[in-house]
Amino acid sequence: MTSPLISVKDLTLRFKTDEGLVTAVNNVSFDIAPGEVLGLVGESGSGKSVTAKSLMMLNAENSVYDDNSKITLNVDDREFDVLSLKRAQDQMIIRGGAISMIFQEPMASFAPAITIGDQMVEQLLIHSDMTAAQAKEVSIEMLTRVGIPEPAQRFGQYAFEFSGGMRQRAMIAMALSTKPRLLIADEPTTALDVTIQAQVIELMKDLVEEFHMSILFITHDLGVIAQTADRVAVMYLGNLVETGTVRQVINSPAHPYTRGLLNSLPKLDDLEAPLTPVPGDIPSPLDRPSGCVFHTRCVESDAIAERCRNEIPLTTIDSANHQVACHLAKQGDQA
Amino acid sequence: MSKDVLIAARDLSVHFPLRGLGFGERPVVRACEGINIEIEKGSFFGLVGESGSGKTTLGRAMLKAAPISHGEVVFSDDEVTYDLGSLQGPELKDYRKRAQLIFQDPYAALSPRMTVRDIIAEPLEVMGLTSSREETDAKVREIAAKCRLNLEHLRRFPHAFSGGQRQRISIARALVSDPKFIVADESVAALDVSIQADVLNLLNSIQRESGITFLFISHDLSVIAHTCDFVAVMYLGQIVEAAPTDKLFSETSHPYTKALLSAIPSLDPDVRGHAQRLEGEIPSPINPPPGCRFNTRCPHAQERCRQEVPEWREMSSGHHVACHFSEELA
Numbered sequence: 001m002t003s004p005l006i007s008v009k010d011l012t013l014r015f016k017t018d019e020g021l022v023t024a025v026n027n028v029s030f031d032i033a034p035g036e037v038l039g040l041v042g043e044s045g046s047g048k049s050v051t052a053k054s055l056m057m058l059n060a061e062n063s064v065y066d067d068n069s070k071i072t073l074n075v076d077d078r079e080f081d082v083l084s085l086k087r088a089q090d091q092m093i094i095r096g097g098a099i100s101m102i103f104q105e106p107m108a109s110f111a112p113a114i115t116i117g118d119q120m121v122e123q124l125l126i127h128s129d130m131t132a133a134q135a136k137e138v139s140i141e142m143l144t145r146v147g148i149p150e151p152a153q154r155f156g157q158y159a160f161e162f163s164g165g166m167r168q169r170a171m172i173a174m175a176l177s178t179k180p181r182l183l184i185a186d187e188p189t190t191a192l193d194v195t196i197q198a199q200v201i202e203l204m205k206d207l208v209e210e211f212h213m214s215i216l217f218i219t220h221d222l223g224v225i226a227q228t229a230d231r232v233a234v235m236y237l238g239n240l241v242e243t244g245t246v247r248q249v250i251n252s253p254a255h256p257y258t259r260g261l262l263n264s265l266p267k268l269d270d271l272e273a274p275l276t277p278v279p280g281d282i283p284s285p286l287d288r289p290s291g292c293v294f295h296t297r298c299v300e301s302d303a304i305a306e307r308c309r310n311e312i313p314l315t316t317i318d319s320a321n322h323q324v325a326c327h328l329a330k331q332g333d334q335a
Numbered sequence: 336m337s338k339d340v341l342i343a344a345r346d347l348s349v350h351f352p353l354r355g356l357g358f359g360e361r362p363v364v365r366a367c368e369g370i371n372i373e374i375e376k377g378s379f380f381g382l383v384g385e386s387g388s389g390k391t392t393l394g395r396a397m398l399k400a401a402p403i404s405h406g407e408v409v410f411s412d413d414e415v416t417y418d419l420g421s422l423q424g425p426e427l428k429d430y431r432k433r434a435q436l437i438f439q440d441p442y443a444a445l446s447p448r449m450t451v452r453d454i455i456a457e458p459l460e461v462m463g464l465t466s467s468r469e470e471t472d473a474k475v476r477e478i479a480a481k482c483r484l485n486l487e488h489l490r491r492f493p494h495a496f497s498g499g500q501r502q503r504i505s506i507a508r509a510l511v512s513d514p515k516f517i518v519a520d521e522s523v524a525a526l527d528v529s530i531q532a533d534v535l536n537l538l539n540s541i542q543r544e545s546g547i548t549f550l551f552i553s554h555d556l557s558v559i560a561h562t563c564d565f566v567a568v569m570y571l572g573q574i575v576e577a578a579p580t581d582k583l584f585s586e587t588s589h590p591y592t593k594a595l596l597s598a599i600p601s602l603d604p605d606v607r608g609h610a611q612r613l614e615g616e617i618p619s620p621i622n623p624p625p626g627c628r629f630n631t632r633c634p635h636a637q638e639r640c641r642q643e644v645p646e647w648r649e650m651s652s653g654h655h656v657a658c659h660f661s662e663e664l665a
């Protein structure tokens with residue numbers, strides 16, 4: 001088996017706040033193989049973005065990683081211990097080099113007073129040994145590749161002169177121009193209309209194949225996950241509750257939370273089906289439930305409620321590599 | 336007007352003139368153009384379309400909160416009939432009580448220093464609908480209970496609430512004046528799916544119990560499909576197709592409706608990439624394309640589509656569509 005491109009092991013991340021230490025990510029482990037699309041799904045506030053930012057050491061100053069948290073990046077037969085890269089120069093290997101990130105709000109990626117073209121060129125000059133002329137050529141090529149009409153003119157324009165869909169494309173072009181090994185896409189289509197979302201998803205699929213990169217695709221939309229991911233990790237209140245192939249997770253969900261999410265979705269092929277919400281609200285991260293973090297909303301815990309309140313479920317893994325953290329899961333190996 | 340229609344738009348246009356650049360004609364945003372819809376009493380009427388298609392503007396025109404540039408909007412319940420274009424004075428005040436808007440987020444729209452009780456009570460006080468504090472409190476408690484907010488909730492400030500709870504506060508505020516008509520504009524757009532289902536179920540049960548007529552605006556066709564009994568599809572200021580929900584999905588006629596439907600990502604990982612992709616983006620409503628406004632993106636567009644505005648035709652009972660070729664394409 002080839003080694004994973006990136007391996008996250010026992011990641012625990014807390015934030016120092018006025019109200020005390022807030023646990024945003026709790027003991028999270030996952031791998032992403034070269035060329036693989038891992039979908040990370042969960043409700044807002046579950047810790048998807050801060051998990052992703054950890055891979056690039058982009059979390060805010062008030063963040064604290066637990067000592068045994070480990071993130072390992074494997075590129076070109078070299079191994080990097082991401083969380084221990086302290087020098088700016090070493091972090092550069094990661095930021096905008098081996099890993100690029102795109103966001104829900106593309107304006108966050110662009111400096112307002114610099115043209116799209118100049119920003120793309122600057123990135124390429126930092127991360128490659130191209131000349132300015134070569135960098136410009138590559139940038140215009142990338143703008144063409146993501147479907148921006150009249151790319152040579154667009155190269156000289158500012159982000160605010162682009163429509164929402166075009167901005168999203170330009171951001172993808174910029175993120176991919178340095179040929180990263182891992183693209184982190186944090187809700188890249190959430191603010192778009194479905195019609196434009198379909199275009200962007202299509203584009204991203206083509207690009208993964210063409211560049212053979214891996215993607216960490218973050219979204220709260222299970223339909224988008226079903227259409228893009230090879231494997232899926234489901235997050236709730238900072239914990240990974242289920243991980244498996246996209247077919248395992250969507251077609252035979254093993255965790256009550258995943259089942260709850262799927263049942264609450266309006267489905268077009270069955271208009272009569274009732275919509276079943278997951279009862280209650282997501283607890284505040286300042287007030288994490290004891291035992292299983294999901295026990296305050298779980299509708300399947302009746303028979304073992306006492307155990308769910310007190311005992312943290314371990315992650316078990318079956319022979320098909322489907323992982324779940326729930327006391328109801330069939331006894332398998334411990335992950 | 337037919338007896339069971341609560342509110343109807345006839346040939347309605349809403350135009351926003353922009354500041355001109357000196358000489359010549361001032362540019363005009365044609366946000367709604369030639370709209371014909373009838374919303375039946377007690378129905379849950381869905382309005383769907385991409386952002387910028389004019390949904391909010393149409394909803395506002397029906398609340399007399401956007402200018403009616405052409406055509407008319409007529410509201411008629413058991414007690415009154417109002418032509419909104421000319422409505423003013425005490426009648427307009429009375430209409431404000433009968434027709435309400437559900438804010439997307441009361442926290443963004445209202446003072447953070449108001450308690451939930453004050454937010455819900457405000458319409459009663461502003462409209463002078465209650466005569467004593469006791470009466471106001473009783474009414475607020477009654478409505479709050481319907482929206483599953485308890486006494487303890489009423490004393491708190493909205494920032495302390497989750498998205499789903501805030502939306503329930505918004506709904507309570509809209510209900511408190513006993514309206515006949517409610518416009519819910521993107522009421523679940525900002526909510527997580529696990530919570531969204533709860534708010535949709537609440538709106539549906541209010542409609543069933545009280546008979547209030549809803550105009551439910553959403554960009555999400557699957558949400559509309561599960562909530563509404565009638566759907567109108569809007570594109571660039573015009574309604575392109577309207578039908579009872581089951582018909583809209585079983586006999587989809589307009590190429591734009593078909594494209595919207597097929598762009599929804601399937602939950603089946605084995606059905607990938609079979610969507611009929613819609614190219615390009617929605618054009619500007621300042622210079623909409625001539626003929627059929629959808630012709631710049633329609634995979635079936637022909638010369639006639641660029642010349643001639645398609646008629647609003649009835650395909651079968653209650654099912655209208657505006658496309659030259661809907662029979663051939665069916």
Ligand SMILES: Nc1ncnc2c1ncn2[C@@H]1O[C@H](COP(=O)(O)OP(=O)(O)O)[C@@H](O)[C@H]1O
Pocket residue numbers: 015016017022024042043044045046047048049050051060062285
């Ligand atoms: N700089 C910070 N200081 C304190 N708390 C933070 C900070 N950044 C994120 N958080 C908290 O971490 C949790 C996870 O946030 P996030 O990763 O943004 O969630 P998601 O992306 O799943 O919506 C949230 O409760 C959020 O408030």
Ligand SMILES: Nc1ncnc2c1ncn2[C@@H]1O[C@H](COP(=O)(O)OP(=O)(O)O)[C@@H](O)[C@H]1O
Pocket residue numbers: 351364365366384385386387388389390391392393620
């Ligand atoms: N007050 C206004 N002045 C000028 N243009 C407006 C105004 N309100 C809306 N518009 C324009 O009208 C069009 C329709 O907008 P809107 O009704 O908000 O669409 P939707 O709700 O479907 O997204 C958009 O192009 C928008 O920019």
Ligand code: SF4
Pocket residue numbers: 255256257292293294295296298299300301308313325326327328
């Ligand atoms: S461990 Fe208990 S509370 Fe947690 S998901 Fe399983 S059954 Fe529900």
Ligand code: SF4
Pocket residue numbers: 589590591627628629630633634635636637640645657658659660661
């Ligand atoms: S009238 Fe023509 S352009 Fe318009 S929807 Fe029909 S086929 Fe397409």
Ligand SMILES: [Mg+2]
Pocket residue numbers: 048049186
């Ligand atoms: Mg996020």
Ligand SMILES: [Mg+2]
Pocket residue numbers: 390391392
């Ligand atoms: Mg709107």
